Amino acid sequence: MKTNKDNLNLLGWTCPRPLQNYPTIVMGHGAGGLMMADLIEHLFAPAFDNEWLAQMGDATVLDNVFLDIPNSSLAFTTDSFVVTPLFFPGGNIGELAVYGTVNDLAMRGAKPLYLSAGFILEEGLPMETLGNIVVAMAQACKKVGVKIAAGDTKVVQKGHGDGIYINTSGLGSIPTGVDIGPGNARPGDALLVSGTMGDHGIAIMSVREGLTFQTEIQSDTAPLNGLVEAMVAAGKIHCLRDATRGGLAAVLNELAGSSKVGIEFDERKVPLRPEVNAACEMLGLDPLYVANEGKLVALVPGEAAEQVLAAMHQHEYGKDAAIIGRVVTQHPGLVTAKTSIGGMRVVDVPAGELLPRIC
Amino acid sequence: MKFIDEYRDADLTHKLLADIQKTVTRPWTLMEVCGGQTHSIIKSGLDQMLPPEINLIHGPGCPVCVTPLELVDKAIALASRPDVIFTSYGDMLRVPGSRRDLFDVKAAGGDVRIVYSPLDALKIAQNNPQKTVIFFAIGFETTAPANAMAVLQARAQNLSNFAVLVSHVTVPAAIIALMDSPDVLVGGFLAAGHVCTVMGFWEYEPLAKKYHIPIVVTGFEPVDIAHGILDCVHELEAGTYHVRNAYARSVTREGNRSAQTVIRKVFEMTDRAWRGIGIIPMSGYRLRDEFAAFDAEQRFPEVQSIETLESPLCISGLVLQGRKKPSECPAFGKECTPQMPLGATMVSSEGACAAYYRYGRYQPTYENK
Numbered sequence: 001m002k003t004n005k006d007n008l009n010l011l012g013w014t015c016p017r018p019l020q021n022y023p024t025i026v027m028g029h030g031a032g033g034l035m036m037a038d039l040i041e042h043l044f045a046p047a048f049d050n051e052w053l054a055q056m057g058d059a060t061v062l063d064n065v066f067l068d069i070p071n072s073s074l075a076f077t078t079d080s081f082v083v084t085p086l087f088f089p090g091g092n093i094g095e096l097a098v099y100g101t102v103n104d105l106a107m108r109g110a111k112p113l114y115l116s117a118g119f120i121l122e123e124g125l126p127m128e129t130l131g132n133i134v135v136a137m138a139q140a141c142k143k144v145g146v147k148i149a150a151g152d153t154k155v156v157q158k159g160h161g162d163g164i165y166i167n168t169s170g171l172g173s174i175p176t177g178v179d180i181g182p183g184n185a186r187p188g189d190a191l192l193v194s195g196t197m198g199d200h201g202i203a204i205m206s207v208r209e210g211l212t213f214q215t216e217i218q219s220d221t222a223p224l225n226g227l228v229e230a231m232v233a234a235g236k237i238h239c240l241r242d243a244t245r246g247g248l249a250a251v252l253n254e255l256a257g258s259s260k261v262g263i264e265f266d267e268r269k270v271p272l273r274p275e276v277n278a279a280c281e282m283l284g285l286d287p288l289y290v291a292n293e294g295k296l297v298a299l300v301p302g303e304a305a306e307q308v309l310a311a312m313h314q315h316e317y318g319k320d321a322a323i324i325g326r327v328v329t330q331h332p333g334l335v336t337a338k339t340s341i342g343g344m345r346v347v348d349v350p351a352g353e354l355l356p357r358i359c
Numbered sequence: 360m361k362f363i364d365e366y367r368d369a370d371l372t373h374k375l376l377a378d379i380q381k382t383v384t385r386p387w388t389l390m391e392v393c394g395g396q397t398h399s400i401i402k403s404g405l406d407q408m409l410p411p412e413i414n415l416i417h418g419p420g421c422p423v424c425v426t427p428l429e430l431v432d433k434a435i436a437l438a439s440r441p442d443v444i445f446t447s448y449g450d451m452l453r454v455p456g457s458r459r460d461l462f463d464v465k466a467a468g469g470d471v472r473i474v475y476s477p478l479d480a481l482k483i484a485q486n487n488p489q490k491t492v493i494f495f496a497i498g499f500e501t502t503a504p505a506n507a508m509a510v511l512q513a514r515a516q517n518l519s520n521f522a523v524l525v526s527h528v529t530v531p532a533a534i535i536a537l538m539d540s541p542d543v544l545v546g547g548f549l550a551a552g553h554v555c556t557v558m559g560f561w562e563y564e565p566l567a568k569k570y571h572i573p574i575v576v577t578g579f580e581p582v583d584i585a586h587g588i589l590d591c592v593h594e595l596e597a598g599t600y601h602v603r604n605a606y607a608r609s610v611t612r613e614g615n616r617s618a619q620t621v622i623r624k625v626f627e628m629t630d631r632a633w634r635g636i637g638i639i640p641m642s643g644y645r646l647r648d649e650f651a652a653f654d655a656e657q658r659f660p661e662v663q664s665i666e667t668l669e670s671p672l673c674i675s676g677l678v679l680q681g682r683k684k685p686s687e688c689p690a691f692g693k694e695c696t697p698q699m700p701l702g703a704t705m706v707s708s709e710g711a712c713a714a715y716y717r718y719g720r721y722q723p724t725y726e727n728k
Contacts, residue, residue, distance in 0.1 A: 281363060283475070286402075339402065339403045339404045340367040340368075340369065340403065340581070341367060341368075341369045341372040341373075341403050341404070341405065341408070341581045341582075342369045342372075342373070342404075342408070343403050343404020343405055343407055343408050343581075344404045344407065345401065345402055345403070345404050345717075346717065348697075348716070348717045
């Protein structure tokens with residue numbers, strides 16, 4: 001498990017009071033007084049170190065930052081992160097909170113610029129855990145090239161939260177000429193996925209109480225903005241979605257609904273890790289419905305598909321990309337799959353929580 | 360995946376389908392007993408690839424679907440208690456009770472947890488000595504050995520805060536009930552491979568003989584199911600009614616003796632109510648008296664008297680008996696969907712209605728068919 005322990009140096013950030021006096025979060029850390037100021041000064045500010053956060057105003061002023069990109073549009077999004085456990089094979093809530101919002105921006109073709117970060121901390125959260133999460137977020141920001149420009153911290157009483165919840169909002173700029181949106185799919189478009197499906201969901205399930213099973217599966221948590229940039233440079237893109245909750249099935253249904261088209265794909269072409277496939281068999285789950293945190297689904301004009309695919313293969317997060325299906329005029333709003341034996345089935349929206357089957 | 364992929368092989372399936380086509384000369388109605396088979400048939404699209412003479416109807420073998428409403432309401436009452444941690448297989452949580460489901464209980468503050476095995480529930484009991492941990496022990500002969508084992512282990516460990524809410528049912532009794540009903544539709548059965556893995560298939564031999572009906576032990580992958588159908592059609596066309604084993608890689612005539620011993624040690628046969636069907640005599644298991652201390656119904660006797668209220672629209676009983684197809688229900692896809700299920704057959708992914716809704720609504724009319 002990755003804990004960032006080696007990178008954490010509380011002593012390096014802090015004056016003796018109060019972080020050392022309090023090995024865990026207490027209500028005072030959210031009370032707006034000295035303790036909160038210390039938390040910001042000695043933990044958040046040094047970790048996220050940038051000139052915008054350093055303004056320390058009630059709001060951050062982002063003056064003149066968009067002038068260098070004339071005619072660009074602004075993309076804006078928000079997402080909240082409530083994952084249990086906080087650290088899981090292949091990632092943690094901190095990385096998720098950065099990459100999740102970055103990926104939402106990237107799915108409109110936007111270059112991620114700024115994030116805000118809201119922390120809801122539960123009384124009793126070990127300071128070391130918070131430190132590890134904040135360090136992970138700072139490293140994730142660095143990897144993406146995005147700045148956390150505004151933040152907030154609240155503390156709730158013990159028993160009122162799962163240790164930590166994080167909300168991030170993001171601002172990004174969309175270059176002129178890029179028009180990627182859920183309603184843009186056209187019949188004839190090719191359906192591409194950027195890699196293996198279901199890794200994140202199975203990694204998380206493998207460590208939850210009651211469902212623990214032995215596996216080497218790692219979450220696919222990753223930023224997709226670089227991959228999208230490479231795809232946009234290679235050819236025209238109609239739609240992009242990151243296949244998070246609800247997996248591939250939910251995203252395809254949303255795209256079919258928004259664009260009022262039918263989508264069909266071949267189950268056999270969907271990239272799957274053998275371990276994920278085996279875990280799904282054992283748990284009675286359909287991998288098409290299992291969550292991802294570093295995979296995207298793209299609909300691109302048929303004639304651009306091969307170029308875009310080639311560009312994806314060149315990128316570290318698109319090595320296993322594949323063309324798995326197409327957009328059709330038939331059955332608008334409905335997603336169908338060719339099955340392993342050459343039959344056909346409707347791939348419906350998941351009803352709610354994924355429920356393991358009994359036997 | 361070894362031992363799975365070869366049984367999803369398209370070429371092999373098509374070869375078996377061609378053999379079925381060659382063998383069949385007139386219409387036959389077959390019932391696949393197990394919900395797992397229904398799920399696989401619809402998910403693979405096998406039903407659309409069969410010759411039109413073969414009519415598959417879906418049997419009562421979905422454990423979630425046949426768990427009686429009364430037991431679901433009891434589970435809800437128990438799970439609502441502050442001194443209880445209620446544990447269950449995942450797909451029982453969304454089964455509608457008379458007024459609400461276990462998800463509602465969880466949202467209202469009840470401690471309801473999904474587990475994969477009753478042994479995980481035992482672990483929770485060890486870690487929470489101040490609470491009573493109840494496991495919802497449902498299912499056919501398949502899940503009975505693990506549930507029985509959990510009770511034996513709880514007794515061996517003196518785990519006094521562990522209890523089970525038992526609603527076990529058995530396949531042969533359901534076949535008898537179906538065959539004894541006045542308007543029998545079924546010409547042959549595909550018996551449930553997992554149940555037979557535990558119990559063997561000797562129990563079915565007198566049934567085949569008595570009702571003059573072929574019974575083929577069948578697995579769960581498309582190739583297995585096509586194989587089972589082919590064997591059954593061979594019997595029907597020849598006018599014979601043997602018990603055949605089309606799942607020999609897992610099933611023997613005697614079954615798993617040690618699993619049967621564990622079941623007999625903990626459970627005894629009893630009359631059971633099946634949701635949508637009614638009481639079938641000697642069709643299930645209950646805890647033997649010596650294990651009464653682990654019986655959740657005895658530990659909390661106040662749940663004994665519960666009034667149930669079934670949706671008047673739901674025809675899941677007819678669906679479970681193969682008398683109606685899900686799509687023939689007027690509420691199907693309208694008042695009743697997986698989001699707002701009126702009956703349990705719409706909840707479990709093994710339930711015929713849910714399987715139809717999820718995979719079968721769109722009938723292809725274009726070249727891909």
